[in-house]
Amino acid sequence: MNINQVRRCVLYARLSVTKEESVSIARQLESGRKYAEARGWEVIGEFVDDGVSATVNRPEDRKGWAALLAADGFDAVVIWKVDRLARRVLDFLHADEALQKRGAGLVAVEDPIDMTSPQGRAFAVMLAVFGEMEAEGIRARVRAARAHLIKDGRFVGGGIPYGYRSIENPDGPGRVLEKDAERIGWLREAVLLAQQGKTVNAIATWLTDQHAPLPVRRKPRLDPENRAWNRQTVEQLLRNPILAGMTPHNPGRAKSDKRADPFAVVRDEGGAPVIDESLAIITFDEFGELQRTLDARDSPQARKRSEREPTSPLLSRAVLCDDCDVYLYRGANQKQPVLYCPKCRQTIGRTRLDPYLIDRLLTERGAEPHAGSTVLERWRAVGTDERARREILLSQVASLRIRRGVVGRYFDDERVLLRWRPGARFDDGVPVVARAADLRVVELSTDQRVDA
Template identity: 25%
Template sequence: MSLHACLYCRVSTEEQSREGFSILAQRDRLMAFCRAQSWDVAGIYVDDGHSGAKLDRPALSRLRQDAKTDLFQLVLVWKVDRLSRKVAHLAALVDEFDRAHVAFRSVTEPFDTSHAAGRAFMQMLGVFAELERENIRERSALGIRKRVEQGFVHGRPTMLGYRFVEKGKLEVDPASAAVVRWIFGQYLAGVGTLRIAQHLINGVSGLQTEVVYREFRHVSAHSVRDRISWILKNPIYAGYAAIGDDLYAGRHEAIIDLTTWQQAQAQIQSRQNIPNRAHASRYLLTGRIICGQCGARMFGYRQPNRSPEARHIRPYYEYYCCRSNSGFQGRNWTCDNWGVKREHAEEVVLGALRGLAVEGIPGRAAPSLPEDPFTADLSRRRQELQASLGQAERRQRNLFRAIEEAPDLDAAVLSRVRELAEEQKRLALELAVVEKALRNGGPGLSRPEVERLLQDVPRILDAAGHDQIRELLRTFVRRVVVTPVERPSKGHSRLFPKEVTVEFYPL
C-alpha cells in the first residue's frame, strides 16, 4: 500500500519578488519527489502571499483539520521555513501532526521527526528560519526608512486631497484639496471636529458636492470626526514624509502651509490639555445655583432635541437640574423641582449683575433654604478634620516633651515624630480644601478693587468671552436660588414656572 502525502506550498510576496521562489516551482519539485518515492498525492495546500510568522493561514488551517481525518500520512514541504519561520509554531505543528499520526518531511533538509535526533535537527532548522525572518524584517524596515528619508510616502493610505500616481508619489487633487483646506480653516476658527463632521455630512456651500458626497455622506458623524482628527494631525498635508515621529521633506506638493499646520498642532495640544469636565464651563452658574425647594445644588444638563424639523437648528435643550430630583450619584428622587431652562436662569443673573453695576441695585434677598446635604457633609468632614488635626498636634507635643527629657531615645520615636508631621500636613491640606468648598468663592478683593471692577462690568458682559463672564459671576454672585412659583396639577415639573433669585456677596 503506497503512502498518501499532502503537499504544502507557501510564499510571501516579498520572497517571491526577491528570490523568484514561486508557488509553481515548489509544487513541481514536490510532485517530482513524490513520483520518485512512488507516493500518492492526497492534496495540495497553497498559501500564496502569506507570512510564515503567523499560523492564521487559510490553506494551513485546512491542512491541520484534514490531518485529523486520516486523509494522508505525511506532510511534505520544500523547506522547513515554508511551514513556519518561528520555532515555537514549528514545534507546535509537528507535535500536532504526531498526535494525528502524520509524519513531517522536507525535500531539501534530511531529517526524520519519528525520533528525537530528527526533531532536534528540525527545530535547529526552525531557529535559522526564524533568524532569517528577523533579518528580513530588519532589512525591510531599513528600506522603508530609506525611502521615507528620500521624500517618498510609505504605504498607500486613503489621502483626501491627493492621488497616488506611482509607488510613494502623490499628486494634489484640487477638488478634494479644497475640502482639506476648509477643514483646517474651520478648526483654527475654533470649530470642534464633531461639528465640522456634521457640516460635511449635511453639505457645505463652496465645496464640490460630488467630493463631499463621495467621502462623507454615507459615514457616521463619529467616523467622519475620527478621519478629520487624522487629517489635522497628518504632516503629509504640510509637505512632509513621516515615519514614526521623524519628519522628512517630501517630494509631493503641500496642501497646507507649514505655519497653518503648526498652528493646528498647537490647537490640538491645547484642547487635549483641557480637563475631562471642561464641558461644565458651558454653564455659567455651575457651583452657584441651588434648588429653593430642597437646598440641593443644581447641575448643568442638556437633552437632545428629538424634533426632526428643528434638530438642525437647535440640537440640544439645556437646563439646570436639581440633584435630588435627577437621581444624581444615587440620590433618591426626593424633590419635585426638576429644574430651570439655562437661558432663563443666566439671563436673570446677568441682568441682576448689570443692575448692580449700573444702578447699585443689590439684588433680592434669597429665601431661607433647607440645609444642602452636600454642605452638611462638608461641615461634618471639617469638624472631623479639625478634631484629628488637634489630636495629632497634641501627640506631637507629648513626643517633643519626651525627647527633651530623654535625648537618647531610639530611632523609632524620631520616626514617629516625622510620621505625625506628615499626618498634620495631610490633614491641613484636606481641611483647606474643605473650607474652600464651604466658602465657595467670594470677591477676595479690596473695596477699591471691587468698585473698579463693578465699573467695568457692562463692558465685560458685552465684550468678554464665556470663561471671563463665568469668573466675573463667581466673584460677585454668592448663590442663585430657583424656586417653583406655582404647581399645576398636570404636566412635567420642568414646565412649572420658576422664580430665579440672585444673592450677591456683601460689598
Template identity: 30%
Template sequence: MTDPTVEIPRAMPRARRRKGVPASAPGMRAAIYVRLSRETEETTSPERQRAACEQLCAARGWRVVVVEEDIDVSGFSRGLERPGLQRILARLDEFDVIVFFKIDRLARSTVDFAEIMKITEAQSVALASATEPLDLTSSMGRAMAKVIAVFAELESDTIGMRVSGAHEHLRREGRYTGGRVPYGYKVVPNPDGAGKVLVVNQEEAEIIQAIVTRVLAKDSLIQIANDLTKAGVPSPGHTSRQTTGKRSASKKWYTTSLRSLLTNPQLLGQVIEDGKPILRTDGLPLVNRPPILDMDTWQALQDELTRRANPGERRREATSLLRGVVHCALCGFRMYTYVAGGRTRYRCIGRLKKRQGGEAIDCYGVSIAGQGMEDHVESEFLRKFGRLPVVRMVEHAGENYRPQIRQAEEALSDLEKDRYERGLFKGADGAQRYTVQYARLEERLAELKERQQHARPAGVEVVPTGKTHAEVWRDADAAGKRDLLLSTGAYVEVAPAEKAGKVLDLSRLAVHFGEEGLMRRSAAGKSTATD
C-alpha cells in the first residue's frame, strides 16, 4: 500500500538545446575564414580581411582558435570545394563561431550560403560577418543574410558579365587578355597602344609546321610525340612557356597534347573564347593575328586526323605491314599474322570463314613466312616506285560569299524599312546617320560581290612533297609504309606451297601494283564480303 504522504517524483521536462550561440556571448571560440579570388590592388587584401575579423573577435571577447585562407580560389566556380573552407567545416566541434569579412567572402551563391548555414546550424556553430550587422542566430537574421547573399550573387554575376564583355571587346581588337598562351604564339607589348598582343613565335611555329608535315606523311602521333620528347622540345604546358595556370615541369609530349594542338583553330589566327571561335558580324570566325597554317593545310590536317580517329583505321595502324595487302590465291580472303616458333607468319582464314558461313570449303588455310614475304614485297615496291616523287593531294574547299551577300542585302532592306516605314533616324542628324550607314552597307555588299566573282572554286591540287617514294619509305613506320603500298594499288597473292622447305619459294608470290592491283582488290572485296 502506498503512503499518501510520500510525494512521487515526476520527470522534469528536458531542456531544449539552443540553436547556435548568441552573437554577444564572450569567451567563444572563433575560426576566421579569409578568401580572395585574385590578389590585386583593387581587391580587399587578405591582411585587411584578417585584421577586420580579429578586431571583431577582440571587441566581443572571442578567442581566435584558427585562421584559414583560400587565396586565388574562386568562390563561384569552386563552390564549397575550397581547401581552407573544408578544413574549417571538418573541425566544427572545435569552434563556436565562424568569422568572415563579408558574406560574399564565405559564399558566392545563395545555394552555397544556405548549405553552409545548414551545416553550421546542425553543429550549433554561429556565423558572424565583420562588416555587416547580422545576427545569424535568429530566424529574421538568417533570412536577412540570405537576402544579402542573393544581392551578393547578383553583384558577382554582374561583375562577371562586365569582365567577360570587356575581355571579348579586347579580343576583337586583337589584344591579349591573359590565360594560357596558344602554342606557336608569344606575348609582346602592343605596338599600337596599351596592353599586349599575341604574335607568332617563329621557333614554335616551325615545330608545328614540321609536325603537320609528318602527320600528312602518315607518321604516327606516338612516334612524333616520342621524337619531340627525345629532342627535348618543351611541351605546350611546360613551365618555360606557361607562367600561370596549369603547367608542368615535364617536357614530355603525349598524343593527346599533339591532337589538342593540331585541332586548335587558333593555328588559323582565330580568336577563341570558351572553346569556340568569336564570330564577326558576317558570321565568319574573327581572325586578328597572323595564322600559322593556311586553310588548305588545315583542312588536309583535319581530314587526316579524322581518318585516324576512325576505329577501323586505328586497328589497321596497329597491325602488320601487309595487312589488307596480301590475299590467299585459292579463296581470295585476306591473310592475317600469327606467331609460330617465335616467328611471324601470314595465314588465310578463309577455311574458318566459310565453315562459319556454312559454305563449301575449298581452302585449307595457306600459310607463309612473314619476314621473307615482306622483304620481297618491299624490294618490288622500291624497284617499281622508289625513284618516283611522292605528291600530296590537297583538297580545296572553295570560296563562297553568297550567304554573306544575302545577309548584306537583308541588312540594306532592314535599314530602308527603319528609315521609311518605322520612322527611325529622326532629328537633325538622322538623315546624315542613315546615309553613312547605308553607304557602308553598300560598300560591303559591293566588296562581297567582287570577291564572289573571283572566288576560288573547289577542287583537288597535286602538291609535290619534294621526296621520292624510297625516301618516304625509309622514314615511315609500319602504318606509313602500308599506306604507301595501298596508295600504289599493291595486291599480293600467295599460292599454296608445293613442298616444305626453309627457303621461301618466291614463285608462290604474285605482286601486283597500279590499276591491276586495285581491280584485283576490288574483286576480292566483292567475293569475300563477309571478311
C-alpha cells in the first residue's frame, strides 16, 4: 500500500472491557474519522468488536474484523493503535498479511507506522511485541490480584453459586459470600437426595415439580416461561466444592476442559483444602463420597462424555413426546435405558419398549417390500447393527409418539401411539386401520378384530 494513493478507507475499533481509563469505541472511531478527513480519505465503512479480548480472540475469529475482510472497495484500514487490532505478534502479522493480499494496508492514528517500507514494518512489529508484553503484564496482575482476594477469603467475582449470595465484606474492603436464605434449603435437599441415591434427572424433576427457585442468570432466558430445572444445572450444583466450604481454583485449566475438577480448590501451604465452615452444608468427606457416587453411575447424563456407555441408537430422533411435540432424548435411569422429554420430563423405559416395537414391526410389517427384499428378511440380514435396524424401522413408521402415563406403572402399551406408513398389513393380509382421533395403530385382539 502506498499511503499517498489511498482514496477510500474503513475504520476498525475494538474494546474488551469498558473502564474509566479505556479509550471507548466512540472515541476510537471519532479519532479515525478525523484522521481520514485530514488526509482527504473517504470513510466507506466502520467495523467494531465491542467486549472482545484481543488476547483470547484472534482477529479472524472476531465478527467485526471478519465483516471488514468481507467488504470491498477500501485501500486502508484505520485503527487507533496497534494493540486495538492484536495483542500477539503472530496475530498482528496474520491480519496484516490478509490485508496485503487484497492490496490494502494498516494505518494507526496514535502509532506512526508506515507499512510501505521495511523500516516501517519492522517498527510496527516492535509495537506489536510491546502490546503482547503489556497483555502478559495485565494477565500477571490479574492473577496476583485474584490470588490475594482468595487468600483473604473475599469473593473474586464471576457466577455466584446457587444457594449463596454476595454481600459487602463486614470485616474490610470487597465482597464475600454468605448463604442465601431463599435457596440454601433447596440446595440442601438436592444434596440429600443425591446422597440417598437419587439420579441427577430425578432431582431435576423434583426441583421442577416443587417449584424451586431457579439459579439467577446473567443473561435472560430464551423462554422466560420455562421454569424447568435441567440435568446439567443440577450436576453443577452437586459438583461445586462450595458445598463443603471450599473455594474453586483452576488457574491452569484449559478452556476446552468444560468440566472442572471438583477438588481443584484453594489450599494452604501444606496442601490441605482451605474450608470456610460458615459456607459448608456437608463435610469434606461427605463431598468426596458424593463425587464418587456421581462418577460411579453408568447413566450417560452423570459421566464425562468420554466415559459414557452409549445407549442403543435404534430410537434416536424417532420418537416424539405427544404433549410437547419434541423428540425424546436417550438416557438412563437407575442404570436402565430410557427415553425422556427435555421439556415435560416424562420418561418411558426402553427395556420393554424396544422389544415391543420390534415385535410389532416384524409382525405387522415383516412382509412389506424393503431394499429389494422384505422387512423381515432385511432385518435378519443386518443382524445386530442398531443403526441399520433404525433405518428399517423409520422406513415403515409414519408417526411414533409417546403420551404421558401414570408414574410408577410398568410398561403400558397404551402410551405408544404408532402409525405405519400406507400399506401396513399383517401377515394374513388384513390391513391395519388407524384411529382417526390420535392416528395410532392398535393391536388386534385374538380374533383378529380391529379396534377402530
